[in-house]
Amino acid sequence: MVNPRAGREIEFNDQKTDAPKKFAVIGGGPAGMAFAVNAAHRGHAVTLFESSTELGGQLNMAKKVPGKSEFHEMLRYFSVALDRAGVRVHLSTRLSAAVIAARIESGEFDEVIVATGVLPRRPEIKGLKHPKVVTYLDVLADDAPVGKKVAIIGAGGIGFDVAEYLVGDPKESLDPRTFMDTWGVDTHINSPGGLKSPAKQNFERTIHMFQRKPETLGKNLGKSTGWILKAKLRRAGVAMTAGVSYDAIDDQGLHITVNGDHQVVNVDTVVLCSGQVSNRTLYDELIGHGIPTRIIGGADVASELDALRAIEQATKLAVSL
Numbered sequence: 001m002v003n004p005r006a007g008r009e010i011e012f013n014d015q016k017t018d019a020p021k022k023f024a025v026i027g028g029g030p031a032g033m034a035f036a037v038n039a040a041h042r043g044h045a046v047t048l049f050e051s052s053t054e055l056g057g058q059l060n061m062a063k064k065v066p067g068k069s070e071f072h073e074m075l076r077y078f079s080v081a082l083d084r085a086g087v088r089v090h091l092s093t094r095l096s097a098a099v100i101a102a103r104i105e106s107g108e109f110d111e112v113i114v115a116t117g118v119l120p121r122r123p124e125i126k127g128l129k130h131p132k133v134v135t136y137l138d139v140l141a142d143d144a145p146v147g148k149k150v151a152i153i154g155a156g157g158i159g160f161d162v163a164e165y166l167v168g169d170p171k172e173s174l175d176p177r178t179f180m181d182t183w184g185v186d187t188h189i190n191s192p193g194g195l196k197s198p199a200k201q202n203f204e205r206t207i208h209m210f211q212r213k214p215e216t217l218g219k220n221l222g223k224s225t226g227w228i229l230k231a232k233l234r235r236a237g238v239a240m241t242a243g244v245s246y247d248a249i250d251d252q253g254l255h256i257t258v259n260g261d262h263q264v265v266n267v268d269t270v271v272l273c274s275g276q277v278s279n280r281t282l283y284d285e286l287i288g289h290g291i292p293t294r295i296i297g298g299a300d301v302a303s304e305l306d307a308l309r310a311i312e313q314a315t316k317l318a319v320s321l
């Protein structure tokens with residue numbers, strides 16, 4: 001994922017450039033970091049601006065999901081690679097389009113690369129401002145409190161990750177003993193097939209996942225891992241309902257219609273995982289100022305986004321300039 005060159009080495013131009021430029025990269029998610037490292041390797045002067053206190057963008061949420069802790073290593077890789085490549089990194093820095101325009105004018109930068117990522121999409125549902133409504137960003141990035149009875153709206157990859165985060169035991173993917181016990185693996189092979197009864201788990205929350213599409217939930221999860229995730233959620237008693245229209249959210253809970261049947265699901269928290277939209281405001285403003293600007297990653301295209309695509313697009317752009 002980090003190295004799009006693997007198996008396609010000759011497709012990438014890694015020669016030093018004979019026309020070095022000064023790039024300002026806005027956004028330190030995987031797209032911004034991959035562009036910065038690769039452009040700096042080719043001899044460009046790169047400065048990376050990230051508005052939050054840490055690099056990584058959405059990967060900082062992904063790494064909190066049980067089973068995805070290997071993203072810590074990807075972040076460690078990028079922080080070492082940026083340092084070795086000589087990229088200047090400014091955290092907690094959000095520049096306005098006017099400030100960037102002035103710095104371009106003064107000759108500090110030649111071009112801007114916008115990698116400002118994505119924002120949660122907010123669906124049209126009556127009562128969306130109710131205090132029990134939060135987004136996946138509030139839960140995973142800002143530790144928003146989540147009650148015992150939860151509805152998750154949207155069952156894409158992030159919806160499933162949020163469900164796993166809310167029911168999962170982070171130790172399960174880090175501690176081999178807990179993993180073996182949870183999955184019923186008899187490491188002493190005293191029982192036929194080396195299988196034993198899985199350890200009993202106490203799940204604190206009742207979770208209900210909903211999607212609009214009238215098809216099995218999780219159909220597009222990864223072939224090799226999706227079944228594991230679904231097995232885990234089934235074991236945790238997570239209910240899954242397809243073909244739902246969302247009518248309203250109020251003190252009673254989430255009002256839905258399924259097959260013409262109106263229901264009220266009594267929940268304390270509704271988590272929105274209903275897709276993402278590109279965060280393009282800065283890009284549009286820079287273009288408005290006539291500044292040479294390119295856009296990559298989720299800021300460019302939000303649908304079907306993953307880190308693999310963001311890193312590949314950023315790397316290809318860096319080796320082409």
Ligand SMILES: Cc1cc2nc3c(=O)[nH]c(=O)nc-3n(C[C@H](O)[C@H](O)[C@H](O)COP(=O)(O)OP(=O)(O)OC[C@H]3O[C@@H](n4cnc5c(N)ncnc54)[C@H](O)[C@@H]3O)c2cc1C
Pocket residue numbers: 026027028029030031032049050051052055056057058059061062065068093094095115116117118140158161162279282296297298299305306307308310
């Ligand atoms: C829970 C979860 C699990 C995921 N799991 C996987 C997975 O298993 N595999 C996978 O491939 N992908 C996964 N993803 C998706 C992956 O994280 C994203 O596709 C990827 O991070 C997008 O990269 P990006 O650089 O385009 O945007 P982002 O990661 O959104 O980064 C954008 C960055 O720009 C910064 N920024 C925004 N505006 C400004 C500004 N004006 N000035 C300065 N900085 C700014 C933001 O703070 C952020 O750090 C997951 C995502 C989530 C939320």
